[in-house]
Amino acid sequence: MPYSEEKKEKLNKLAKDIRLTVLEMIYKAGSGHPGGSLSAVEIIMTLYFDKMKLDPKNPQWEDRDRFVASKGHCAPTLYTVLADKGFFSKSELYTLRRINSILQGHPDMLKTPGVDVSTGSLGHGLSVGIGMALGGRLSKKDFYVYVLVGCGELNEGQVWEAAMAAVKYQLDHLIAIIDYNCYQLDGSMEDIMPLGDVVAKWRSFGWNVLEINGHKSEEISDAIDEAKKVKGRPTVIVAHTVKGKGVSFMENTHLWHGKKISEDDHEKAVSELRETSHG
Numbered sequence: 001m002p003y004s005e006e007k008k009e010k011l012n013k014l015a016k017d018i019r020l021t022v023l024e025m026i027y028k029a030g031s032g033h034p035g036g037s038l039s040a041v042e043i044i045m046t047l048y049f050d051k052m053k054l055d056p057k058n059p060q061w062e063d064r065d066r067f068v069a070s071k072g073h074c075a076p077t078l079y080t081v082l083a084d085k086g087f088f089s090k091s092e093l094y095t096l097r098r099i100n101s102i103l104q105g106h107p108d109m110l111k112t113p114g115v116d117v118s119t120g121s122l123g124h125g126l127s128v129g130i131g132m133a134l135g136g137r138l139s140k141k142d143f144y145v146y147v148l149v150g151c152g153e154l155n156e157g158q159v160w161e162a163a164m165a166a167v168k169y170q171l172d173h174l175i176a177i178i179d180y181n182c183y184q185l186d187g188s189m190e191d192i193m194p195l196g197d198v199v200a201k202w203r204s205f206g207w208n209v210l211e212i213n214g215h216k217s218e219e220i221s222d223a224i225d226e227a228k229k230v231k232g233r234p235t236v237i238v239a240h241t242v243k244g245k246g247v248s249f250m251e252n253t254h255l256w257h258g259k260k261i262s263e264d265d266h267e268k269a270v271s272e273l274r275e276t277s278h279g
């Protein structure tokens with residue numbers, strides 16, 4: 001359904017606020033992953049604010065939709081969105097990565113309300129999502145399972161084993177979203193392990209494949225609506241994104257994949273984000 005101008009504006013502002021919070025969390029923690037946290041903002045925000053069936057007062061609600069942050073290093077973005085939704089107090093956000101904090105560097109389902117799966121070791125999330133979707137089918141539930149996968153993560157062989165299994169089990173309540181920002185930890189996808197025609201690859205495995213701009217909430221939302229119409233097979237949404245989106249000196253580089261943010265850089269990033277509008 002087309003977004004109203006009011007909704008677009010509201011979500012653009014929210015995305016900007018999420019970016020500011022994420023940068024402050026990583027700055028205060030003295031370590032973290034700015035690049036892949038910033039690229040995933042609209043994807044995670046749109047899922048939680050527009051698409052997922054949730055009850056922040058009851059994080060374990062059996063009928064809820066599930067989210068697997070398979071690229072677990074985007075945890076600051078997930079935590080910010082969970083706090084915005086009311087799963088826990090926003091005052092927790094600046095305890096990121098501290099000993100005994102409920103917000104560890106990677107998502108921990110035993111520590112953080114609203115986190116459905118512990119992740120961080122890349123390659124496993126889609127397989128876990130398959131288990132959840134099969135569990136939902138067996139218990140006659142109607143929930144959807146969303147799995148956010150990094151493009152570098154696609155270099156892990158297990159993702160492709162999962163890609164085969166999801167089709168074998170005809171998991172139409174499983175929706176994978178690839179944060180396709182073209183960079184990974186220490187280089188570009190092209191230099192490290194090119195994926196070639198990623199759309200053709202997923203199609204050849206039997207998936208329904210959609211391709212969108214992963215910084216446009218409306219496109220993300222429409223793609224999910226489309227995915228839900230397809231019966232008998234899973235959908236993957238290839239979301240084209242920009243690593244480090246929103247901060248010019250962090251964009252389109254692996255150099256801000258995992259890096260401490262200095263006071264100077266934090267100030268520069270904040271003033272840049274405050275001046276620009278993203279959509």
Ligand SMILES: Cc1ncc(C[n+]2csc(CCOP(=O)(O)OP(=O)(O)O)c2C)c(N)n1
Pocket residue numbers: 035036037039071073120121122123149150151152153154179181183184185243257
């Ligand atoms: C199994 C495993 N190997 C290596 C790492 C270290 N690591 C963390 S993030 C990352 C790069 C991931 O790239 P991508 O999936 O493209 O993430 P994004 O660019 O979206 O941040 C690597 C190699 C890891 N977390 N898990």
